[in-house]
Amino acid sequence: MNNKVKIAIDAMSGENSPKKVIDGIEFYLKKNKDNFFYLYGDKILLNEQISRTKLVNQYSEIINTKDVILDNESPLAAAKRGKESSMWKTIESLKEKRAQVSLSAGNTGALLVMSRLLLNTINGISKPALAALWPNQKNMNVVLDLGANIECDEKNLSDFASMGSALFRALFSNQKPKIALLNVGLEEIKGNDILKKTYSILKNNKIKNFDFSGYIEGNHIMDGNIDVIITDGFTGNIALKTAEGTSNFITKNLKDSLNKFSMLLSYYSLKKFKDKLDPRKYNGAILLGLESPVVKSHGSTDAIGFAHSIDVCSKIVRANLIEKIKSNLITVD
């Protein structure tokens, strides 16, 4: 038990929970048993689900909670009224040091507010940020902030650079990642004042847990040449959702164009294509900058997608993400 990563799971949030959650844990445990799960939720419902699977039963403990946060609740109202909810209790387990990382597929806004209410910010970090994984031509990159902070200054963006680099190193490779600032052009004079100031800070940064590559434009996010892309939460959220919308638009049009006959003939090729772009592989946004990491699964993902976000939880704890962030803070005068 001592060598296991302790993961707190909000078992009630997201579509088809708690069934999806238990199926996801089972799927993950079949490959990797080095984790232990604290399941927060309705004990009766959870026991019903767990009775199907010895494996989950063996590697988890249920903590009964009496309330659930709904997807359409206002984040502030949810945080105010939801102190007995599975989401609140899951995050609280980090404060209590019962678990090392928490995972929920619920209301993102409520999760952000509760996390900030319950957990301390890492000393020296100005604002926590939400990071996500994007597929690219070579593998995956990290983009942050995706919406935790609508307005950001140069200190916030510089913090995102050190936190994003630490996350990349924790998840993929311990090599120095290449990082860039999202902007409307590549020249040093492009963009607003905050971007120009951040450019100068990152260019002159002496910590060097990353290589700064300057600016990047939206059409190159997925090229695979940059590992960590930094932006404010407003722009990041618009970029992420626009990419999602474009992807849906294209795949819908592709489906509409292919008739049944050619679908059948191209079955294996299309399957390969679908597998490569499977959004479940990129499931898991990570709130960085608090004393413990808080991971968010997509609400509508299935058990396999949920298992991928468990993998993210496990990896970032094993790689000492929080220590990596602490030892690479950028000081801004």
Next chain:
Amino acid sequence: MNNKVKIAIDAMSGENSPKKVIDGIEFYLKKNKDNFFYLYGDKILLNEQISRTKLVNQYSEIINTKDVILDNESPLAAAKRGKESSMWKTIESLKEKRAQVSLSAGNTGALLVMSRLLLNTINGISKPALAALWPNQKNMNVVLDLGANIECDEKNLSDFASMGSALFRALFSNQKPKIALLNVGLEEIKGNDILKKTYSILKNNKIKNFDFSGYIEGNHIMDGNIDVIITDGFTGNIALKTAEGTSNFITKNLKDSLNKFSMLLSYYSLKKFKDKLDPRKYNGAILLGLESPVVKSHGSTDAIGFAHSIDVCSKIVRANLIEKIKSNLITVD
């Protein structure tokens, strides 16, 4: 001649010009002869190209220019040194009332700077904006600003709403378009102060050449439920380029997944798919808010893409775009 739309064309800018330009005009003239073209560029090169086609010869006049703006020139430097260039002279023809609309496939930044130097802003409009056409599930929509203004206030965004609506009515249907503000959520409290102020102006607007639908998120831009989408030039530029990058990423992966055999078998289906999403059909960004419209073609498009942007030029003059903008100004206290 009097009933013809007079279009000034920068025949030297963009890849493969002037050949592409002349081929594009010829392609367009085969379908529609209601326009006359003033071609700005090197007389010798242009005559060489035109000698191949009687049609273009009959419907155009060459004005010799001695200089060309390069794609990699800084906009300000280009505007300063380029007063004899084909781009400058093309825009100047609007000031001189020789032409009613201008078209260039050259350096976007230089085109914006020259246009603002040479042409007056429409009385009551705070800033010109660059609008583009996006494909959606039903047809096309208009998105602006795409990068002319990095920072925008509520008056700018409100002007974009009236100009974008006028453009949509000129290009597609004279019905009231549905417009929305690009934001990170749908609730009235989402976003920054400028968005909230703009929301309130558009909601209470009495001009009513559009129906205001509130906020829209990035993943719904291409759904086809909103006709005109309003955003600042920074966000719009990131969104447009991110969509472009996502589209390239997906189609590249699709190509890599399909083997030659299934490509062949699905030839007609894939052709249908490609035709529907053909970016040449959406070619043509429109600088709105000046006394005459300035149209920008993608530099790397081919003759057919260039012909599509000629179509945009012709349509917006015939539909009295500038008058439509003038008669629908929103007053902001």
